[in-house]
Amino acid sequence: MRNAKRTFFHGLALAFLAGDWTPSALRARARQAVDDSPLWLPGLVKRVLRAFPDAPEDDGRTLISFLEQDQRLCRLLCIPVGHGMTIRKWFMPLATMQPVAGPPAHFAVEPFPTVDDLAQTLGLSPCRLAWFADIRGINGHAHDQALSHYRFRWAEKRTGGYRLFEAPKPHLKAIQRQVLRAVLAKVPPSPVAHGFVAHRSVRTFATPHVGAKVVVRMDLCDFFNSIGRARVVALFLRLGYSRAVALALAGLCTVAAPARILSAQPREQNNLDRRFALNQRLRGPHLPQGAPTSPALANLAAFRLDARLAGLASRFGARMTRYADDLAFSGGNDFDQALPYFLPRVGGVALEEGFVINFRKTRIMRRSERQHVCSIVVNETPNILRRDYDTLKATLWNCVKLGPALQNRHGHADFRRHLEGRIAWVSSIHKGRGDKLRALFERIEWAPASGG
Numbered sequence: 001m002r003n004a005k006r007t008f009f010h011g012l013a014l015a016f017l018a019g020d021w022t023p024s025a026l027r028a029r030a031r032q033a034v035d036d037s038p039l040w041l042p043g044l045v046k047r048v049l050r051a052f053p054d055a056p057e058d059d060g061r062t063l064i065s066f067l068e069q070d071q072r073l074c075r076l077l078c079i080p081v082g083h084g085m086t087i088r089k090w091f092m093p094l095a096t097m098q099p100v101a102g103p104p105a106h107f108a109v110e111p112f113p114t115v116d117d118l119a120q121t122l123g124l125s126p127c128r129l130a131w132f133a134d135i136r137g138i139n140g141h142a143h144d145q146a147l148s149h150y151r152f153r154w155a156e157k158r159t160g161g162y163r164l165f166e167a168p169k170p171h172l173k174a175i176q177r178q179v180l181r182a183v184l185a186k187v188p189p190s191p192v193a194h195g196f197v198a199h200r201s202v203r204t205f206a207t208p209h210v211g212a213k214v215v216v217r218m219d220l221c222d223f224f225n226s227i228g229r230a231r232v233v234a235l236f237l238r239l240g241y242s243r244a245v246a247l248a249l250a251g252l253c254t255v256a257a258p259a260r261i262l263s264a265q266p267r268e269q270n271n272l273d274r275r276f277a278l279n280q281r282l283r284g285p286h287l288p289q290g291a292p293t294s295p296a297l298a299n300l301a302a303f304r305l306d307a308r309l310a311g312l313a314s315r316f317g318a319r320m321t322r323y324a325d326d327l328a329f330s331g332g333n334d335f336d337q338a339l340p341y342f343l344p345r346v347g348g349v350a351l352e353e354g355f356v357i358n359f360r361k362t363r364i365m366r367r368s369e370r371q372h373v374c375s376i377v378v379n380e381t382p383n384i385l386r387r388d389y390d391t392l393k394a395t396l397w398n399c400v401k402l403g404p405a406l407q408n409r410h411g412h413a414d415f416r417r418h419l420e421g422r423i424a425w426v427s428s429i430h431k432g433r434g435d436k437l438r439a440l441f442e443r444i445e446w447a448p449a450s451g452g
Helices: 002-017 023-034 041-051 061-069 071-076 115-121 126-132 170-182 202-209 229-238 243-253 259-263 272-283 294-301 303-315 333-337 339-352 386-402 415-429 431-442
Strands: 150-156 162-168 214-219 318-323 326-331 363-366
Touching: 002 023, 002 061, 002 229, 023 041, 041 061, 041 071, 061 071, 115 126, 115 243, 126 170, 126 243, 162 170, 170 243, 202 318, 202 326, 202 415, 214 339, 229 243, 229 294, 259 272, 294 303, 303 318, 303 326, 303 339, 326 333, 326 339, 333 339, 386 415, 386 431, 415 431
Parallel strands: none
Antiparallel strands: 150 162, 214 326, 214 363, 318 326
C-alpha cells in the first residue's frame, strides 16, 4: 500500500507540473493521469493553487510533499481501486520509486539550468525562444500562414484515410535539430525499438521473426499525434530539467494544428468517428509528423510500452520488436495457442501507456502463408515483397526503354535520387535483388541538366 501511495503521488505531481498552471489545465491533466473524473479533483486543485499560486520550479519534490501531507487526499487513498485512485502509467518514470527527476548528467544531456541558458545555447533571445516555443498558443489560432512556424499538408494513406504532415519551417527545424543533438540523441531508446535509431533498421526489426511458427503484426493509432505536449513536458522533467525549461523544450517540439487546417481535412466517407478522433488529437499540442525531434521523443514516450510488451511477450514464449507504430510478435506453438488471451492484454497495456491499438489492422500470419512485417517477408530469410520488387523493376525497365521523364508519375523533385533510394533499400534487405536493380538503373540515360 505504501508503494502504491508513492506511485500515486509521484504521477499526480508530474501531471500537475506538465503544462499551464491554471485551474482548468490542472484538472484536465489530472483527469488524464487518473483515467477518471473523480469528484475530489476540483477541491484538490483549489488547495494546490492556494498553496502554490505559481508552479514550483524544483524537480517536483515540493509538490509531492504537499500531496503526501494533504489529509483529505490521504483519506481517499483508502478507497478501493476503481474510484479514481489509480494512476496512468505513462505519466510515471520508468522506475516509479526513483525521484521524479534526476540530474541531467545521468544521461549526459546538455544541462540548461534556466530558460535563459537554453535560449543562449540555441542562439536566441528569451523573447524569440518564447515565440518559437509558442508559449502563448498563437500557432494554434493563427489565421495567417506567415504567423505559423509550420507548413501543413494533408496526404492520403495507402490503407485509407488521411494523415497530416506538419513540416517546421527552416529556422524552427534548425532549432529542433539542436535540441535533438544536445538532449534527445543522448538518451538511449528501448532495446526493442528499431525505427529512427542509429545502427538499427527495418531489417533488424524484421530479422528476429524469421522462421517463426506464427507472426502477429499490430498497429498503433496515430502514433505521433497521440503524444501530447503534457506528456512531452513530463519526459523532459524526468531528464532533470526544471519545469520552465521543460515547458520551453516541449513547446519547441510540439504544435497544435490551426482550425483552418482541420476544416480543410478531406472528408472520409463512412468514417466520421475516425475523422473526429484524429481532429481531437491534432487540435491540442502534439508531436508533429515532420519535425526532426518527433521520432526520438516518440521512442522515449513509448519506452514503458516497449518494456511491458516485451515482458508480456516473453511470458508467452514470444519475441517482440517495434518500428515506429508497427508492433511485431512471433513465437511457436505455445504462443499460437495463447493468442486469444495475448492480444487483449496487448491492447490493455497500450491503453495504460497512453496508446491505442488499431485492431482492424492486426494480422495473424502462420508459416503456411506469407508472413511479412513492414513490407519484409520473414518466412525463411528477410526478403522484400514480390509485388514491390516487380513494380520497381518495371519502373526501371520503362526508364531504360522510354526515358525517366515519362515514369515520374508522382512528380518527385529529384526522380534519380528517389530511384537510387529505393534500390538502396532493396539492397539492404536482399543484396542479390538489389544488384539486379542497380544494373538496370545504370542503363538509364538521364538528361544532362535535369537529373530526371
